Amino acid sequence: MAIKYIPYYKEPIEGQAILNNFTRTKRILKYRDNDKIFNSIKKGMPLYEVEEVEKVGNSDNLVIRGECISACSYLREKNISVDLVYIDPPFDSGANYAKEIYIRRDPNLAKIVENVENPSREDEVTVDNAGRKIGNEELKEFEEKLYATIWTKEAYLNWLYENLLAIKSVMSDKASIYVHSSSKIGHYVKIILDEIFGEENFRNDIIWCYTGPGSPGMKQFSRKHDHIFWYSNSDEWIFNEEDVRIESKVHSGGFNGQMDRDISEDYSDKGKVPEDWWEFAVSSRYKVDGINRVGYNTTEKPCKLLERIIKASSNAGMIVADFFGGSGVTAKVANDLDRKFIHCDIGINSIQTTRDRLKLCEAEYNVLDIKDGLNLFKDAEQTMYKIMTLIPELKLDSDFNSFWAGSISDTIHGAMPVYIPNLQDSTMSMLDMPLINRIIHEELPSLDEKVSKVIVYYIDIDNLDEINEYIRNNNDTNIEIEFRDLKEILGNTVCDDVVEYELIEEKTEEYNYRINITSFISDRLMQKIDKFNQNLQANLKKKDDSKNIQISENGLELIEYISVDCTNTEGTWKSDNEIKINKNGYIICNKKKKVFWAGTICSQNKPLRLKIRNIAGDETVIRV
Numbered sequence: 363m364a365i366k367y368i369p370y371y372k373e374p375i376e377g378q379a380i381l382n383n384f385t386r387t388k389r390i391l392k393y394r395d396n397d398k399i400f401n402s403i404k405k406g407m408p409l410y411e412v413e414e415v416e417k418v419g420n421s422d423n424l425v426i427r428g429e430c431i432s433a434c435s436y437l438r439e440k441n442i443s444v445d446l447v448y449i450d451p452p453f454d455s456g457a458n459y460a461k462e463i464y465i466r467r468d469p470n471l472a473k474i475v476e477n478v479e480n481p482s483r484e485d486e487v488t489v490d491n492a493g494r495k496i497g498n499e500e501l502k503e504f505e506e507k508l509y510a511t512i513w514t515k516e517a518y519l520n521w522l523y524e525n526l527l528a529i530k531s532v533m534s535d536k537a538s539i540y541v542h543s544s545s546k547i548g549h550y551v552k553i554i555l556d557e558i559f560g561e562e563n564f565r566n567d568i569i570w571c572y573t574g575p576g577s578p579g580m581k582q583f584s585r586k587h588d589h590i591f592w593y594s595n596s597d598e599w600i601f602n603e604e605d606v607r608i609e610s611k612v613h614s615g616g617f618n619g620q621m622d623r624d625i626s627e628d629y630s631d632k633g634k635v636p637e638d639w640w641e642f643a644v645s646s647r648y649k650v651d652g653i654n655r656v657g658y659n660t661t662e663k664p665c666k667l668l669e670r671i672i673k674a675s676s677n678a679g680m681i682v683a684d685f686f687g688g689s690g691v692t693a694k695v696a697n698d699l700d701r702k703f704i705h706c707d708i709g710i711n712s713i714q715t716t717r718d719r720l721k722l723c724e725a726e727y728n729v730l731d732i733k734d735g736l737n738l739f740k741d742a743e744q745t746m747y748k749i750m751t752l753i754p755e756l757k758l759d760s761d762f763n764s765f766w767a768g769s770i771s772d773t774i775h776g777a778m779p780v781y782i783p784n785l786q787d788s789t790m791s792m793l794d795m796p797l798i799n800r801i802i803h804e805e806l807p808s809l810d811e812k813v814s815k816v817i818v819y820y821i822d823i824d825n826l827d828e829i830n831e832y833i834r835n836n837n838d839t840n841i842e843i844e845f846r847d848l849k850e851i852l853g854n855t856v857c858d859d860v861v862e863y864e865l866i867e868e869k870t871e872e873y874n875y876r877i878n879i880t881s882f883i884s885d886r887l888m889q890k891i892d893k894f895n896q897n898l899q900a901n902l903k904k905k906d907d908s909k910n911i912q913i914s915e916n917g918l919e920l921i922e923y924i925s926v927d928c929t930n931t932e933g934t935w936k937s938d939n940e941i942k943i944n945k946n947g948y949i950i951c952n953k954k955k956k957v958f959w960a961g962t963i964c965s966q967n968k969p970l971r972l973k974i975r976n977i978a979g980d981e982t983v984i985r986v
Contacts, residue, residue, distance in 0.1 A: 363822060364734075367406030368435045370531050399520040401796060407435035407528055408792075408822075411733040416717070416935040419726025425693070426706040427713045428732030430685040433706040434528035436732065443534040444704060445600075445680035448671055448692050450542035450663065451522060463977050465911060467947025468919040469961035519550055526558050529685060530595065537595045538565070538675040542663075548589040559593040566592040569639040570667065592675075605673040607633035642667045662688065668695040676701055690716025697725040711979045718923065718942050722950065729935075735791055735821040735849060746785055752851045753819075756780060765805050766816075775815040775842075782819045783848070793820035793845070798829055806839045815842040821849060858982040859884040861974055865986060873964035877926065877972060877986075880961075882917040884976050918961050919947075923975040928967035931985065935973065939965045 410432055426433045437444070529539065539559070543551045556564065568590040575584075642664045668691055676682055678700040684692035687705040693716055696703040705716050713729065720727055750756060750767070757777075758768040766779040781801070783790040801818065809816075823829070826845065833843060862881035867874065895910040902909070913919060925940035942950040943959045951957075963972075972984045 364408035416729040421726035423727035444683040446676040447539040464945035466919040794824040819848040926969040927971040
């Protein structure tokens with residue numbers, strides 16, 4: 363439950379209704395739960411307990427796992443203002459963005475090479491199929507959903523409205539915000555931005571153009587641009603004209619060089635300020651941090667795009683924030699340009715990817731975890747599946763509509779419909795008055811007359827006493843409502859992987875201790891792999907077990923990352939040494955040479971804790 367609520371406005375005017383001026387937005391955003399967002403805004407941003415998970419260096423840069431609104435509430439409480447915001451919120455696309463997952467090379471099967479200058483090919487096949495790349499179709503069996511943009515258009519826009527209002531509350535007076543959107547939803551997004559930031563503070567509608575093949579048989583032009591809306595927070599803003607000027611030789615004449623005139627006439631000796639249409643290549647082959655794209659999802663943006671935005675609208679030492687940070691491009695580029703950064707995302711894979719990326723470029727930062735109830739699970743899809751098995755006597759039947767997950771029966775009440783919040787949609791985490799209104803005015807009256815009781819699970823609850831009083835006064839049915847806290851069973855939804863290791867004291871010039879990982883067992887991943895193999899064989903004309911994904915007895919090819927903490931036995935993690943293994947089994951480092959991971963990790967001091975992350979992002983911590 364929230365500690366308290368922080369007003370969206372820094373200095374609200376006494377007696378003024380917050381939403382009086384947002385008439386156009388209220389008219390546009392009409393759907394059944396329309397009042398929910400306005401009630402939420404009037405209440406304020408929920409402030410939750412925040413835990414420091416890891417500390418790298420001594421900087422006040424932040425990597426925050428949590429929702430945008432919760433992060434903004436924390437920043438407001440700490441009097442932290444941001445000077446530039448770039449956000450690329452999940453589009454209203456119906457797509458599920460997923461981490462790409464690859465089986466690593468088994469160190470006990472692969473040939474360990476200390477200095478591989480020119481490997482024959484980057485994705486070379488290893489012994490017994492270990493280390494092979496999992497293709498796009500195969501990845502569908504391994505997806506870990508990060509954002510499930512499952513909302514209707516209206517629900518999405520309501521959600522975005524509230525988040526933008528929260529972001530505005532932490533922006534400095536001269537701050538700017540760049541909001542990335544698709545042409546499908548962009549015109550609606552601009553109306554909301556006009557309402558929140560003011561039409562007079564609209565600076566540019568930047569068109570980001572990119573090229574790529576279309577689909578065969580198309581009956582329309584290929585859609586190859588996004589919108590980036592730039593608004594300032596006031597009538598004063600930063601624009602570093604000299605930092606963004608481009609030279610004639612760089613700007614070769616947009617749209618594949620096809621223009622009717624010589625563009626060199628537009629340039630002075632100092633170059634030219636770019637127009638509001640930009641061309642930056644987007645390709646699966648472009649490099650990030652000296653390696654290919656980090657494989658977070660297909661929406662990963664080029665560093666050059668963020669470089670121009672950050673250079674244009676911030677100065678060295680200022681704070682750049684991304685509240686839907688994804689793979690961490692914004693934080694990485696901000697750090698490269700000597701800015702401070704705040705990266706926020708609800709997805710654990712986003713935090714892991716960004717944390718690893720920043721560590722590789724030697725950035726300093728603190729990793730924070732917002733205890734809002736949504737961080738009790740690592741994978742929403744996995745959790746929802748396991749919840750169904752953990753709730754005693756839950757029957758998954760179709761006797762009730764889709765609002766109810768199933769039913770539980772007893773001798774007194776018979777079949778009792780059960781409501782479970784959809785953890786893949788973070789907006790469903792709060793049991794509040796609008797949801798109660800729907801239950802008692804829509805869902806209960808539609809139930810069969812034999813139903814005498816329903817069970818409602820929740821993650822977070824607004825005010826239980828107030829809700830119960832409201833039910834007593836407004837429930838016109840004879841159906842009893844029982845509330846149950848979902849957090850009481852969520853602790854059992856993610857099982858740690860099983861790790862076997864040996865600690866060896868071995869003094870050398872480089873280290874004094876070595877940990878050998880001898881076995882790694884992940885039940886979750888093995889279930890996924892078994893399911894994949896079954897589907898693969900079912901689609902083959904002739905059974906061929908050699909095409910299956912084969913995991914060795916020790917299971918080390920399921921490991922992505924290892925860290926040892928030689929400083930703390932509990933609390934904040936201090937990574938004294940760590941190893942990240944790429945999809946081909948090489949240790950990711952800044953060195954040009956490629957080294958296979960040999961199944962070990964070393965340290966100067968005696969390890970106190972060992973952390974292992976599997977290829978799906980689940981982390982297991984062991985006291986050594």
